[in-house]
Amino acid sequence: MSTNSTGPAADDRMERGLETIRRIERAERPGVLDGFSDVAPGFGEIIVGYAFGDICSRPGLETPTRQLVTVAALTTLGNAAPQLSFHVRGARNVGCTRQDIVETVMHLCPYAGFPATVEALKVVAAVFEAEPEQAGDETTGSAAADDSYERGLQMLKALDGLTAAEPAGSQGSVTDLARCLIEFALGDISGRGGLDARTREIVSIAACTALGTPLRPRLETHLRALLEAGGTEEEAIETVLQMAVYAGIPTAVNGLNAVRDVYRTAARQPA
Amino acid sequence: MSTNSTGPAADDRMERGLETIRRIERAERPGVLDGFSDVAPGFGEIIVGYAFGDICSRPGLETPTRQLVTVAALTTLGNAAPQLSFHVRGARNVGCTRQDIVETVMHLCPYAGFPATVEALKVVAAVFEAEPEQAGDETTGSAAADDSYERGLQMLKALDGLTAAEPAGSQGSVTDLARCLIEFALGDISGRGGLDARTREIVSIAACTALGTPLRPRLETHLRALLEAGGTEEEAIETVLQMAVYAGIPTAVNGLNAVRDVYRTAARQPA
Amino acid sequence: MSTNSTGPAADDRMERGLETIRRIERAERPGVLDGFSDVAPGFGEIIVGYAFGDICSRPGLETPTRQLVTVAALTTLGNAAPQLSFHVRGARNVGCTRQDIVETVMHLCPYAGFPATVEALKVVAAVFEAEPEQAGDETTGSAAADDSYERGLQMLKALDGLTAAEPAGSQGSVTDLARCLIEFALGDISGRGGLDARTREIVSIAACTALGTPLRPRLETHLRALLEAGGTEEEAIETVLQMAVYAGIPTAVNGLNAVRDVYRTAARQPA
Structure with missing residues (x-):
């Protein structure tokens, strides 16, 4: 997989990609490596190397x-x-x-x-x-609440521009x-x-x-x-x-x- | 559902939304209220209150x-x-x-x-x-007709801009x-x-x-x-x-x- | 299908469309002509006449x-x-x-x-x-190769503009x-x-x-x-x-x- 004709990080990207997708998929060999091997040889490796290796393994985002x-x-x-x-x-x-x-x-x-x-x-x-039942992981998002309007109002100043959209005769x-x-x-x-x-x-x-x-x-x-x-x-x-x-x-x-x-x-x- | 901490129309929007979706769905209790109650509590109420209450119940469009x-x-x-x-x-x-x-x-x-x-x-x-057969409700749209061109020509003046798109050497x-x-x-x-x-x-x-x-x-x-x-x-x-x-x-x-x-x-x- | 009230090419477009879709579908009577005849009479003819006749039968592209x-x-x-x-x-x-x-x-x-x-x-x-097996038609696209970087570099000059996207502090x-x-x-x-x-x-x-x-x-x-x-x-x-x-x-x-x-x-x- 490596010679000095490869880009500087060719090995690394596959390794990093495999490590990342293994964590996401919880599988030793990611399914994507085999899923397209008949029809599109190399595509699984591209997904691992580029999508998971180059991009999704980058630092800066947990x-x-x-x-x-x-x-x-x-x-x-x-x-x-x-x-x-x-x-x-x-x-x-x-x-x-x-x-x-x-x-x-x-x-x-x-x-x-x-x-x-x-x-x-x-x-x-x-x-x-x-998925198997897990204690303590119920969805607990608050329901549509009585105070929608007030909570919203407090957050409105974070947005801009909408009130500029008033059409004539609207x-x-x-x-x-x-x-x-x-x-x-x-x-x-x-x-x-x-x-x-x-x-x-x-x-x-x-x-x-x-x-x-x-x-x-x-x-x-x-x-x-x-x-x-x-x-x-x-x-x-x-x-x-x-x-x-x-x-x-x-x-x-x-x-x-x-x-x-x-x-x-x-x-x-x-x- | 209501106190004076709510927005001016909090009750109304739910009521209006329910009335509108009941007419569309022909059901006393809209399915959307229960469909997501496990996974996303409150989302059904948002759909009813906002989508159907605030927006789709507005006057101005039959x-x-x-x-x-x-x-x-x-x-x-x-x-x-x-x-x-x-x-x-x-x-x-x-x-x-x-x-x-x-x-x-x-x-x-x-x-x-x-x-x-x-x-x-x-x-x-x-x-x-x-749906059950209903008399007098056959689709009767005219088929692709002989006079496509003439009918179209009459309507062309309602559109604009396309003829400006002529590329060089096209x-x-x-x-x-x-x-x-x-x-x-x-x-x-x-x-x-x-x-x-x-x-x-x-x-x-x-x-x-x-x-x-x-x-x-x-x-x-x-x-x-x-x-x-x-x-x-x-x-x-x-x-x-x-x-x-x-x-x-x-x-x-x-x-x-x-x-x-x-x-x-x-x-x-x-x- | 034709009178002198039609556009100049009304017959031709249907004929051309049928010929084109027959080649694509390998069927004497294209399925699309019957597929929507109940619900949307005329729509199949529009697909044949416009999509396949007017557009997809045009010369200029093999x-x-x-x-x-x-x-x-x-x-x-x-x-x-x-x-x-x-x-x-x-x-x-x-x-x-x-x-x-x-x-x-x-x-x-x-x-x-x-x-x-x-x-x-x-x-x-x-x-x-x-589809039935056919000899000599294996997919043979090269796998993700060792020389991705060099091959890519050779092609880079065909593209432009990306390097202008450098954000501050990136x-x-x-x-x-x-x-x-x-x-x-x-x-x-x-x-x-x-x-x-x-x-x-x-x-x-x-x-x-x-x-x-x-x-x-x-x-x-x-x-x-x-x-x-x-x-x-x-x-x-x-x-x-x-x-x-x-x-x-x-x-x-x-x-x-x-x-x-x-x-x-x-x-x-x-x-």
């Missing part, structure tokens, strides 16, 4: 958080239920609680819409149902939308317990990157909000980079451009 | 039309066949004819492409097959595309009977909003065409707003920006 | 290449597995090797991401498994991304044997068009690279036009705008 980022990408893209199932199991294997996973999926509802979220929750439910439709945003996206969803603010921002960054340039303004908002929630630029970069695997390299590059613009701007301002 | 808007969104997004099935049944329950539904799905073919349309029609066919490829557009999109599809012009514009607006900012020019065309077909600004706004549920809030906000730009411009011109 | 373009579109869109299955069988029927098909799907991985690619490969594998993340691009997209993927450079550019153009305006810079790169690989402007235009069927007319129009801009610019420069 393993459980990285796995939630993957769950976020697959929820948002909605194009690969079996892989979502694999990575939900993987999230459990690397230490995510049921609540981490459920709250991640639900958190994406305002970005990805209900159809994508509901289908993802069905996959999550099927994974949970198939008879308050955008004000209505702003209320929905407050009650639903911030109150019902972001105001739920069960996922810390930093992780919420990280999975938001993943979803907004995966959804592409039309979501650029929201991506910028969450890149800023991550720092306010105690996250780091490195975490943002790693989250965006990981989208290269799931949403494609050009989409990740577009996300990195947003990272550069937001953090360069931030760096220029006096602290 | 219930059957609103249900066709939902069918349009799910056809276009193509990410949730079970939910499309639910809402096709719902469309029937609130009074849409088979023809309304089939014509809505077929009408989206030029926007969403054949793969999305064909998969959606399979879902529609399965729903129709499962040897008339864009002229060919214009012919395809005339024959197919306008003649075969939009020229079909079975769906009034206003509804065609509304479902076009839904699809173009859901497909995101790359479709912005087409969205603007249909926002203008809706008014010409006797629709209202309010109907346009409600259609775009409803995409917040299906395609996500940022996508709906992008659509509302188009609404504002188009109708503000229109308002400025002398009538 | 039939097997055109079929690979369809496979590329359905892989990228990821919204219609049964249709991908149909068109993989169709690709085989018009003379594509297993290797052509597998390499096409794998080639799209950097654009469409792994989830879409992996799901498509599952469909491909199922089609191959169902500690070399974008350099890392550039390395991934070299090793993975260019070395592992584009550097694989089994698909000639011209066809690789054509399926890249299909994928980048289908993925919409966020991929515009990559689309432009591949439009230029096609000419360098010995392809023609006509092949580019036909590939983009075909996306009207799969990704919708507005998306194809956006692609045609890129074609115009790139080739008009090229035409202006002294050869």
Whole structure:
């Protein structure tokens, strides 16, 4: 597998990839190495070497958080239920609680819409149902609560730009939308317990990157909000980079451009 | 469920949501309230309160039309066949004819492409097959007709911009595309009977909003065409707003920006 | 089917469409003509007349290449597995090797991401498994090779723009991304044997068009690279036009705008 004609890290990437996927899959030999060996020889090795070795083994994002980022990408893209199932199991294997996973999926509802979220929750439910009962790991996200509005209102200042969308003659439709945003996206969803603010921002960054340039303004908002929630630029970069695997390299590059613009701007301002 | 710490309409939104989903589902207790109670407590209430209470119960769009808007969104997004099935049944329950539904799905073919349309029609066919026979509700959309071209030509003036796309050295490829557009999109599809012009514009607006900012020019065309077909600004706004549920809030906000730009411009011109 | 009120080519389009789909499906009467006759009368005729007659029968792209373009579109869109299955069988029927098909799907991985690619490969594998054994048609794509990096490096000059994406304080993340691009997209993927450079550019153009305006810079790169690989402007235009069927007319129009801009610019420069 190695000679001096290989890139500097050719061996390492396979080794790192194998180590990472073994932890996610809890298997000595990852199934992906054999799954495509008939039809597409070498593709399993590419998945291990590139997706898991080059990208998903990078430092800068804790393993459980990285796995939630993957769950976020697959929820948002909605194009690969079996892989979502694999990575939900993987999230459990690397230490995510049921609540981490459920709250991640639900958190994406305002970005990805209900159809994508509901289908993802069905996959999550099927994974949970198939796993052995474990004490102390009940999903305990707060239900839609009485104080949606107030909790939402407290979080509204973290967002921007929506009220600029008032169309002429809209008879308050955008004000209505702003209320929905407050009650639903911030109150019902972001105001739920069960996922810390930093992780919420990280999975938001993943979803907004995966959804592409039309979501650029929201991506910028969450890149800023991550720092306010105690996250780091490195975490943002790693989250965006990981989208290269799931949403494609050009989409990740577009996300990195947003990272550069937001953090360069931030760096220029006096602290 | 209520105290004075809730938002002004917390009770109302649940009540309104329940009433709306009961009509769509024809069930006293909507299945969604129980479907996720194990894995994601509170999510069913969010769907009822937000999706059905805040958004889908709003005035300004008649219930059957609103249900066709939902069918349009799910056809276009193509990410949730079970939910499309639910809402096709719902469309029937609130009074849409088979023809309304089939014509809505077929009408989206030029926007969403054949793969999305064909998969959606399979879902529609399965729903129709499962329902009891009803007299007088045969699908009667006209077949691909002899006069596609002429019918299309009459409608062409409602569209704009395509002929500006002629590449250098294209040897008339864009002229060919214009012919395809005339024959197919306008003649075969939009020229079909079975769906009034206003509804065609509304479902076009839904699809173009859901497909995101790359479709912005087409969205603007249909926002203008809706008014010409006797629709209202309010109907346009409600259609775009409803995409917040299906395609996500940022996508709906992008659509509302188009609404504002188009109708503000229109308002400025002398009538 | 014909009178003088029809468009100039109404008969021809149905005839051409039938001839094309018969070759793809190897059936005298295409299934699509009957598949929707109950629920959506006329829709099968539209598919034959428009999709297969107007678009997919056009000259300027050889039939097997055109079929690979369809496979590329359905892989990228990821919204219609049964249709991908149909068109993989169709690709085989018009003379594509297993290797052509597998390499096409794998080639799209950097654009469409792994989830879409992996799901498509599952469909491909199922089609191959169902076909009778044929001598001399083993998939022989080279495995992830030792010289990924060097092969990739040689191809890097065909791409542009990525290194401009370096965010502030990124500690070399974008350099890392550039390395991934070299090793993975260019070395592992584009550097694989089994698909000639011209066809690789054509399926890249299909994928980048289908993925919409966020991929515009990559689309432009591949439009230029096609000419360098010995392809023609006509092949580019036909590939983009075909996306009207799969990704919708507005998306194809956006692609045609890129074609115009790139080739008009090229035409202006002294050869």
